[in-house]
Amino acid sequence: KQEVTQIPAALSVPEGENLVLNCSFTDSAIYNLQWFRQDPGKGLTSLLLIQSSQREQTSGRLNASLDKSSGRSTLYIAASQPGDSATYLCAVANDYKLSFGAGTTVTVRA
């Protein structure tokens, strides 16, 4: 059974600092890995999807890397802003189903 871990559980940084969020998974036979953002009381918004054959994906200030062999992914958010405050979830697909981490809650202080 796939286990997904996100460390740290919570993070607080001053505005402008770069954010580094970590995700690890136990079964490396994945199809893809997806990073989501969740605002309080809301659903999930997909940020980036990395296929198993890819090493990284970029979108604006966001960059996600994938090292499938070691079971790790990292989400980098450059020059953080207060609007980046949210919970970030990592999810891996071993088939059509996703296994989620518990998330990292980020607070960016103005």
Place this chain on the structure above:
Amino acid sequence: DVKVTQSSRYLVKRTGEKVFLECVQDMDHENMFWYRQDPGLGLRLIYFSYDVKMKEKGDIPEGYSVSREKKERFSLILESASTNQTSMYLCASSSITGVIQPQHFGDGTRLSIL
């Protein structure tokens, strides 16, 4: 843009009631999913459906059933609601192509069972 709509944002029901949560997607996706989200436990898959009238159990199907009579609509049914089913319920959909496509989520239904 894909739109996944859940019929209620907030719902309060009583123990023993039969509860229906509805989800509709507008992108002709084959796959639809129901998750529940609890603090400290993350998202857990309840059921998913890969076609009309087809369903498969997820990780925590006990106490739930589902219905998919039309491609765009996937319903989650709590046969006899209990207080431990108080949770945030999230619906998602995805398409089937050569590679596994991202899942798109609705805004969630926060269900309270009293």
